[in-house]
Structures are given as C-alpha cells and as structure tokens.
Amino acid sequence: MSSQVLARKYRPRKFSEMVGQAHVVQALGNALSQGRLHHAYLFTGTRGIGKTTVSRILAKSLNCTGPDGTGGITADPCGVCTSCTEIDADRSLDYVELDAASNRGIDEVRDLIERATYKPATGRFKVFMIDEAHQLTKDAFNALLKTLEEPPEHLKFVLATTDPEKMLPTVLSRCLQFNLRPMAPDTVREHLRAVLVAEHVAFDEGALRLLGRAARGSMRDALSLADQAIAYGAGTLRDEAVRQMLGAVDRARAASLVQALAARDAKAMLAEVDALREHGASASGVLEELALLLQRMAVAQTVPEALDASDADDADAASLATALAADEVQLLYSMALHGRAELSLMSDEYAALSMVLLRFLAFPSEAAVPVRPELKPRDNRPPAAQALRAPAPPALAVPAPPVLAVPAPTPAVSRVPAAPLANVPAAAVAPDSADPALGERWFEIVKALDQRGAIAAMARELACSAGLVGVDDSRTPPVWRLRVASDTLRADAHRDRLQAALVQHLGLPLRLELEPGEPGDTVARRDAAEKARRQAAAEALIQADPVVQALVGEFKTARLVPGSIRPA
Ligand SMILES: [Zn+2]
Structure with a gap:
C-alpha cells in the first residue's frame, strides 16, 4: 500500500467533508x-x-455547473460536472497551483500574469493558487500587486501561507483572510477512527491516540502516518507497532522516569534512561512523552475533573500528580520541552538526554529553594520558577557604539527651520510644554539627524525621548533645555554626543542642559501618534469594505482581529 493512499482517498472534496475548520x-x-x-x-x-x-x-x-450543466456558483460543488472532475483530477486549465517555495521569482509570476489575460477554458473563473506565497521574492510580489489590485473579472486569486508575518502588508490588505486551525488530537483521532472503520482496518485505541498526537494538528499527516503504520503492522494498527514506528515511548516508562526524578534518585533515573536506549526509543520521543505526561499531571493538580477517568494514561497522571509539587511539574515540563532542542547539539543524544534530566536534579527540591529577598516584592512566581532564572548568565551590558565625530559636509544653517511645517503630523502636545512650536522644531531637527545617521544608540534614544522645553539665546553659547524622564539617558556622555551632533548639524554653537521630569511632547510620542493615526485610517478602510461588513453582520462571532490590519 502506498503511503499516500488514505491521505489521497480521504482528501475532502466538499466543504461538508472538511474536519475541524x-x-x-x-x-x-x-x-x-x-x-x-x-x-x-x-x-x-x-x-x-x-x-x-x-x-x-x-x-x-466557483466553476461548478451542476450535474445537468445548468448550475451556478455554489457552496456545494457537484463533483461530477466537467469543472469539478477536472479540478479533482488535477487537469483543469482554469485552476492553477503555483508553489512559491520552488517558483518564487519574477519570471514565474510574469508567466502567471500573462496567463491571467486569457479567458477561462471551461469554467466561469480562472483561479490562481499561490502556495507558500510568503516565499515570493519582493520583485515577484510587486509584479503581482497590480493584477491583485485590479484583476480581470474572470480571475480569482488564492494565496496560502504558513507564515503570514512575512507577507507584504500591501498584499495582505487586498486579501480576504481565513486562518485554518491545527486540529485537536481528539478531532484527528475521531476522524481516523471513522476512516479505519470504513477501510475495515483493525485498530487499538492506544494506536489511534498515538497517531492523533503524532499528526500535530494535520489530518494529512495523520492519514499518511496511518498508512505507514498499517503497512508496518501488516494490515492492522496496533499500539506496540505504532509506538515502535514512531519511536514513541511507552507511557509507563515516562512514569518511571518521573518517579525517579521525584524521588531525587539519580541512579534509578540513569538506569531508566539506559533501558529506554536499549528499547530503541528516540531521546526526543522520551522528552515528548515526558512533557505530555507532565501536562496531564498539571491538569490533575489544578482541574482534576478535566481528566478522562476511562483513559488509562490519565489515571497514571492522576496517581503521579502527588509525587511532585505544582511548580516542580512546571519546571520539569519546561526543561523537557527546551531540552529537545539540545539533543542534536551532542553526538550522543542519550548523553544529552541524561544531562537534561540531571539538570532537574541540580535544582534543590521545592522546600529548600531559597527565595532571593530582592526578588520578593516583584516576583510572585513559585520558587522553582524563580530558580529557573538563577543559572542564567548575567545580562551583558553591551556598550553603545561610539558616535564618531567625522565632519560631514553639512551646509551651515544659520537658523533653525521655522515651525510649523506643512508635513508635521498631528501629535498630542503636553500641557506642560511651554511652547508647542519648540516640540515641532525639535521633531524636525531630530528627524533630520536620524535620517543622516548622525545620531546612534543612546544619543538617539535621548533625542527621541526628550522634550525641548526651552531655548535661551541670551546666553553664550545659547542653552537648549531638554527634559528627560530616564536617569540613564541623562548621562553626560549621551548628552555630549547629542550636543556634538546638533552643533554640527545646525552650524551653531549651543549647549544642552538636561533636566529630570516628564517631557510631554517628544519625537517618540509624535511617531507613535502618527503610527496610530495611520493604523486607524487603515482599519476604517477595512471596516468600510462591503465584503467585510457583510461577514461581520452575518456572523455573530465574526470580528476583525486586532493588529491583523496593517497600514500599507
Ligand atoms: Zn460541479
């Protein structure tokens, strides 16, 4: 049996067949x-x-014409008309899939756009599907953008991505977005059960549970794994065979590990690790099973009624739940999860596994963990969680790169640019700012310095966080007073760098004086206000979209996800 048989045979062909979405x-x-x-x-x-x-x-x-050829656009495609059968059989001229992971360049996209100009061969619409769309090059995206903005009547685009964060905001804003969710292991398990019953394949509950978890939310993976497991088990799906195939670890062995760790018995723990190696389990599988067991133990400790009394694994978890304190369960869980990333760093993954587990024993048991007094007022986490931070290396104080005072060919400016200026964005000016024009003047100067790269690191931070509250031209040199809340930013070194940059940029002698206090109008706040204004405009635009309005009006649960709209 090919490993793709079930996945292909049970691929949903109608919306009603889709599970979990x-x-x-x-x-x-x-x-x-x-x-x-x-x-x-x-x-x-x-x-x-x-x-x-x-x-x-x-x-x-979109293209179905129904069994009698007279049907229109439908939510329930017939599966028998020319369009339906051609798309199902992968030979439709109107449905084109482009895998951007392997065809990511501008040439492929140009080719696609050229094909877009032709009318559909048999259906109403040409549908172009670009999979892994985030992998398109920037040029390819830009080439696509115009067609995406004003597509011909007969063209629909479907973009798919595992990583929407990497899509250009201009592309995102032109698409109606749907998030498909990973399926819960129980959902996968129930669907697998139905498939296996239909296929007359004998199975164990334990085998289903293992496959349901191993699929990690993907029905396609669940069916592929089931195919492999059926081949491996000569036509049946048995717990032990599936466990061996997946390199999964017996729950009882994970429970023995937890017992050894709870008893602080390093010898028993290492013996158990050796036994697992003998058994051929993967080290990563050991940590995964351990993490799963700990998760059920945590549930048993906090919401015992949420456990499934009929499930033997849950019964194990419930009886182990008293062996470790709640925060120790959390600590060990965290180590098991993060420990998986360490395994490949060592040539012997079992040596790495034993180190991960020995690390847990290196922490004193809960009762003995001293709570560092200086953490007490702010840190309400349980002692073991606090202990997690103890072995971390101290944060390194990265020195700010020095700003080199290289004389740049700046034209001498005899006067500070006059305010207000046309393109200054609206910003909240704090009432304590003596002169609102100072805020605008400061904003213009800092932006100019920043664009030229004349300020960096802490000097830039100082410039953006400070408010210009006074300019005294009667003194020699003139004194500019900046108000800054942060003690750190008021350091002389940062002030001197900023002052040098200002003198050079303005071509004027001046002295900066820093005073503590809430600055009110700052560059950082103006930037934030401008960003908020653009965000609000983008959101208003999306809210006004008739399709979005219809969706929101129709579904009680439909809403725009905050932060999912980004200004172009
Ligand atoms: Zn049809």
Whole structure:
C-alpha cells in the first residue's frame, strides 16, 4: 500500500467533508451561496492543515455547473460536472497551483500574469493558487500587486501561507483572510477512527491516540502516518507497532522516569534512561512523552475533573500528580520541552538526554529553594520558577557604539527651520510644554539627524525621548533645555554626543542642559501618534469594505482581529 493512499482517498472534496475548520467552511459557504465574492483570498495555517484542499473546493464552487450543466456558483460543488472532475483530477486549465517555495521569482509570476489575460477554458473563473506565497521574492510580489489590485473579472486569486508575518502588508490588505486551525488530537483521532472503520482496518485505541498526537494538528499527516503504520503492522494498527514506528515511548516508562526524578534518585533515573536506549526509543520521543505526561499531571493538580477517568494514561497522571509539587511539574515540563532542542547539539543524544534530566536534579527540591529577598516584592512566581532564572548568565551590558565625530559636509544653517511645517503630523502636545512650536522644531531637527545617521544608540534614544522645553539665546553659547524622564539617558556622555551632533548639524554653537521630569511632547510620542493615526485610517478602510461588513453582520462571532490590519 502506498503511503499516500488514505491521505489521497480521504482528501475532502466538499466543504461538508472538511474536519475541524467549521469557522472557515461556514464563512466561505455562506459567501458563496449568496454570491458575495472577493477577488483574492488568503488562507493561513501550519502545513498539512487543508489550505490547498479548501482552495480546490473553492475553485470547484466557483466553476461548478451542476450535474445537468445548468448550475451556478455554489457552496456545494457537484463533483461530477466537467469543472469539478477536472479540478479533482488535477487537469483543469482554469485552476492553477503555483508553489512559491520552488517558483518564487519574477519570471514565474510574469508567466502567471500573462496567463491571467486569457479567458477561462471551461469554467466561469480562472483561479490562481499561490502556495507558500510568503516565499515570493519582493520583485515577484510587486509584479503581482497590480493584477491583485485590479484583476480581470474572470480571475480569482488564492494565496496560502504558513507564515503570514512575512507577507507584504500591501498584499495582505487586498486579501480576504481565513486562518485554518491545527486540529485537536481528539478531532484527528475521531476522524481516523471513522476512516479505519470504513477501510475495515483493525485498530487499538492506544494506536489511534498515538497517531492523533503524532499528526500535530494535520489530518494529512495523520492519514499518511496511518498508512505507514498499517503497512508496518501488516494490515492492522496496533499500539506496540505504532509506538515502535514512531519511536514513541511507552507511557509507563515516562512514569518511571518521573518517579525517579521525584524521588531525587539519580541512579534509578540513569538506569531508566539506559533501558529506554536499549528499547530503541528516540531521546526526543522520551522528552515528548515526558512533557505530555507532565501536562496531564498539571491538569490533575489544578482541574482534576478535566481528566478522562476511562483513559488509562490519565489515571497514571492522576496517581503521579502527588509525587511532585505544582511548580516542580512546571519546571520539569519546561526543561523537557527546551531540552529537545539540545539533543542534536551532542553526538550522543542519550548523553544529552541524561544531562537534561540531571539538570532537574541540580535544582534543590521545592522546600529548600531559597527565595532571593530582592526578588520578593516583584516576583510572585513559585520558587522553582524563580530558580529557573538563577543559572542564567548575567545580562551583558553591551556598550553603545561610539558616535564618531567625522565632519560631514553639512551646509551651515544659520537658523533653525521655522515651525510649523506643512508635513508635521498631528501629535498630542503636553500641557506642560511651554511652547508647542519648540516640540515641532525639535521633531524636525531630530528627524533630520536620524535620517543622516548622525545620531546612534543612546544619543538617539535621548533625542527621541526628550522634550525641548526651552531655548535661551541670551546666553553664550545659547542653552537648549531638554527634559528627560530616564536617569540613564541623562548621562553626560549621551548628552555630549547629542550636543556634538546638533552643533554640527545646525552650524551653531549651543549647549544642552538636561533636566529630570516628564517631557510631554517628544519625537517618540509624535511617531507613535502618527503610527496610530495611520493604523486607524487603515482599519476604517477595512471596516468600510462591503465584503467585510457583510461577514461581520452575518456572523455573530465574526470580528476583525486586532493588529491583523496593517497600514500599507
Ligand atoms: Zn460541479
């Protein structure tokens, strides 16, 4: 049996067959049945979660003509018309998938855009799907942008990405976005059960549970693993065989490890590690099983009623829950998770595994952990969690790079630029600022210094955080008074660097005086206000989008995710 048989056979061909993505299915289904179409869709989510599948169903929905050839756009594609069968069989001329992971350049995108000018071959729409869209080069994105902005009537775009953070905001703002969620292990398990029953494959509950977890939220992975496990187990799915195939660790062995650690018995713990090595378990599998057990132990300690009484694993967790204190469970969990990253750094992963576990024993048991008095007023975490920070190396004080006083060919400016200036953004001017024009003057100067790279590190920080509260021209040299809240920033060294940069930039002698206090109007605040203003404008634009309005109006739970809108 090929390892792709089940994954392909049970790939959803209709929205109603998609498992665990009800929120996306409902929103798309309603939009389709009401004919509310967007010209670009973005599906986000981890790999193997259904982004391509939902894209194909969408393409069929848009192009389906029904069994009798008279159907229109539908949320329930028939699966038998020419469009549906061609898309299902991967031979539709109207549905094109481009994998940006391997075709990321401008040439591929130009080719795609050229194809966009032709009318659909059989369907109503051409649907271009760009998978892993965040991998397109910047040039490719820019080439795509114009078509994305004003696509021909017959063209729909579907972008899919595992990493929306890397997409250009200008692209994001043109797409209707749907987030596909990783499936819970229970959801995966139930779906697997239905598939195995339909396939007449005998299985153990334990095997299902292992596969449900190993799939990490991806139904595609769950079905591929099930295929492999069936081949491995000669037609059946048995707990022991699946465990061996996955390199997974028996829960009882993880429980023995926890017992040894709780008893602070290093010898027993090392013996258990040796036994696991003998057994052929992967070190990473050991830490994973340990973390899973600890998670159930934490649940048993805090919400015991949430455990499944019929589940043997949960019963183990409940009986172990008294062996360690709650904060020790947290500490060990954290070490098990982070320890996995260390395993590959050592040639012998089992040596690395024993170090991770010995580290837990290096911490005194809960009762003996001294609470460092200076942490007490601010640190309410349990003692073991505080102990976590004890072995961390001290934060290094990175010295600010010195600003070199290289004379730049700056034209001598005899006068500070007059305020207000046309392009100065609106900003809240604090009432304690004696002269609002000073704030604008300071903003202009600092921005000019910054653009020229004339200030860096702490001097720049000082310039941005300070408010100019007075200029006394009657003194020689003139004195500029800056108000700064931070003691650190008022250090002479930072002041001298900023002063030197100002003298050079303005071509005027001046002396900076720093005074403590709340500065009111600062460059940093003006920048923040400008950012907020642009954000609000972008959000207003999205709120006004008719498609968004329809979605929000229709679904009680639909809302714009704060922070997901970014100004272009
Ligand atoms: Zn159809």
